[in-house]
Amino acid sequence: MFYIPLLALTALFLITYLILIPVIDYFRDPKGLRKFPNMNAFSGITNLGFMWEAHRGFRSAKLYEMHKKYSVIRIGPNSLSYGDLNAIKDIYGHSSKCIKDDFYKALAGTHYHLADVVDKPEHARKRKVLSAAYALKNLEGWEHKVADKTVRFIRGCDAHCTSPLPAGQSKPDTKDLSLDYRAWANYFTLDAIADIGLSERLGFLDQGNDKVFGERMDGTIHEIPSYRACLHGTAMVQSRIAWATDWYLFNSKYTSWVVPAFRRMWRLNEGWNDIVYHRASKRLRRYRAGEELDDFFQTLMEDKNGVPNNLEWGEIVAEVSIMMNAGSDTTAIAMNNAMYNLLRNPAILTKLREELDAVLDPEEVIAPYDKIKHLPYLRACLDESLRITPPTTFGLPRRTPPSGAPVLGDYIAGNTTVSMSAWVAHRDATVFPDPESYSPDRWLGDKGKELQPFFIAFSAGARGCIGRNISYLEQTVLLASVLHRYEFAMERPDLEQARWETLNCMPGPLNLKVWRRDLTAEMGEEA
Structure with a gap:
């Protein structure tokens, strides 16, 4: 009763x-947010509105269309999205009073890593520990590890080589589209960051797949069929429910119990945790055995004078996790996007090859970083790809201080979430004319320098990506090496690659035909 x-x-x-x-x-x-237009009918009342947009697959594309009309859009009861580039310094700049949003607390594990720590003094402590590992001077010491992975990538390309595409033909035979550049770029970055960070050889490039071992907390070792499936499944499930931060834990348990598709993704998340734990545990055993290795993990354990940092084990595992995640996936996406954009724009590809061929010898297999690091058109092609197809598209959320803060000249009440999507920011036609056009020339010379304050592919300010130098090293060496050695063709010249948005903008497969360039003949013709 x-x-x-x-x-x-x-x-x-x-x-x-x-x-x-x-x-x-x-x-x-109470916060005066009702004056801003809503993203959808529910945005001002519940975060379910934005979760629905996330479920649809590409929320930043809708934001872009709306921001063509409105500088500020309300995307949740307590959340604002900005489309005016002048808001970058207010939200992300060094002088901004905004801090990382509670969104990051919701996604954090038992210990914070550098990317999700909210407290500013704690962030400063972490960045001081890790900055030595990511310092520009270390790139020369790690170039040989990137070169090693490039050699292995090229072996994979050689194994997939076909006969040249007949003159005048633009569409290859489908059976020749055997190299999934998206997957192989990810094998490259995963192998590279494991070596740079942990002195471990994952061997994905040698295997041609991403089978890997994981370790449960009880010490049980088990095989995991796909590293990438675990990583991307985790990103997918989190990106659909993370926006209701107060309900994140409840929603994660509810969806894992009730929704079969979510249950599968949460199982992949368990696999991801096991992958990370195994990597960290293996490297810790080597450290305790007395191995002194030039890698990220060594920097975590002690400073340059050998004084222990005395970090808790949970914090170490958390830093290994973000390194293996953000330190691989965004760079792999950037590599995929650069190749895709160049193949869609053959005249630009030809101009870039001319710049590369002018400094690289015909017999050079791996492009030495010292020869290519200052090539202006190569860097312009990479930056333009990062602009038009940024790997991280979602608006990195920040929170105004309790006393509130000005954004775009408006006072925004305290503890309000504010953000800007890189997909939106990089399409502001007042700064980037003809924004949908892939135009590397915009980055050359003084006009390119003027664009830098509005380029947020690596975020901006004190919380900007600490690994951008490593990302550029990997992107530069691999792209220069493969474009110097090979020709590539997509299924068709105007191919639209599938993309969906998690926390990153994830491209689908990029199946390519690959064949060797005849550099001797080409240079003979030029002569």
Whole structure:
């Protein structure tokens, strides 16, 4: 008899908490956010509106269309998205009073890593520890590791080589589209970051797949069929429910119990945790055995004078996790996008090859970094690809301080989430004319320098990506090496590669035909 009143009270509570109070707050408008247009009909009342957009697969594309009309859009009851590039310094700049949003706390594990730590003094401590590992001077010491992975990538390309595409033909035979450049770029970055960070050879480039071992907390070792599936499954499931930060833990458990598709992704997340734990545990055993290795892990354990940093084990595992995640996937996406954009624009590809061929000898297999690091058109091609197809598209959320802060000249009340999508920012036609055009020339000379404050592929300010130098090293060496050695062709010249948005903008497969260039003949013709 008591269950009927109990159910009624429960229903009343849920209706009041989930519907009545949000609606009342919307009209009461204590923070003055109702003046901003909503992303959809529910955005001002509940975060379910933005979660729906995330579920649809490409929320930044919708934001872009809306930001053509509105500088500020309300994407949640307490969240604003900005489309005016002048907001970058207010939200992300060195002088900004905004801090990382509670979004990062929701996604954090038992210990924070550099990317999700919110507290500024704690972030400064972490960055001081890690900055030595990512310093520009270390690139020369790690170039041989990148070169090694490039050699292995090229072996893979050689194994997939076909006969040249007949003159005048633009569409290859489908059976020749045997190299998935998207997957192989990811094998490259995973192998590279494991070597740079942990002095471990994953061997994905040698295997031609990403089978890997993981380790559970009880020490059980087991094989995981796909590293990438675990990494991307984790990103997918988190990106769909993370926007309701207060409900994240509840939603994660609810979806894992009730929704079969989510249950599969949460199992992949368990695999990801096992992959990271195994990597960190193996490297710790080597450290305890007395091995002194020139890698990221060594920097975590002790400073340059050999003084222990005395980090907790959970913090070490967290830093290994973000290194193996963000330190691989965004660079792999950037590599894929650069190749895709160049193949879609053959005149630009020809101009870039001319620059590369002018400094690289015909017999050089791996492009020496010292020869190519200052090539202006190569860097312009990479930056233009990062502009038009940024790997991380979602608006990195920040939170105004309790006292509030000015953004674009408006006072925004305290503890309000503010953000800007790189996909949106990089399409502002007032700064980037003809924004949908892949135009590397815009980055050359003084006009290119003027664009840098509006380029947020690596975020900006004190929380900007600490690994950008390593990313450029990997992108530069691999792209220069493969373009110097090979020709590539997509299924068709105007191919639209599939993309969906998690926390990154994930491209689908990029199946290419690959064949060797005849450099001797080409240079003979030029002579």
